[in-house]
Amino acid sequence: MSSKSVPRNKIPWYPAIDEEKCIGCRECFEFCKNEVFEWDDENNCPKVVNPLNCVVGCSACKNLCSQDAISFPKIQDIKEIIRELRERKDGEFTK
Numbered sequence: 001m002s003s004k005s006v007p008r009n010k011i012p013w014y015p016a017i018d019e020e021k022c023i024g025c026r027e028c029f030e031f032c033k034n035e036v037f038e039w040d041d042e043n044n045c046p047k048v049v050n051p052l053n054c055v056v057g058c059s060a061c062k063n064l065c066s067q068d069a070i071s072f073p074k075i076q077d078i079k080e081i082i083r084e085l086r087e088r089k090d091g092e093f094t095k
């Protein structure tokens with residue numbers, strides 16, 4: 001999915017953490033080299049602190065999570081958002 005013509009801040013693609021399911025294994029935190037997560041020692045789980053660092057379409061951290069504690073928006077919804085943004089009548093994006 002190519003989103004290069006759409007500003008990243010307009011694409012709501014990033015993980016959400018279910019703290020109730022998270023067991024604090026750190027797999028997602030250690031895997032992600034884009035600094036999307038920060039480790040929360042108090043709650044022993046990752047926090048999404050840089051959501052726009054997440055690569056659009058990447059869900060590798062979700063696939064690593066044995067507890068299914070990470071979720072993403074539906075990829076089809078994201079594709080629709082990107083399509084709509086590309087087709088804006090004025091052809092420009094607002095920041």
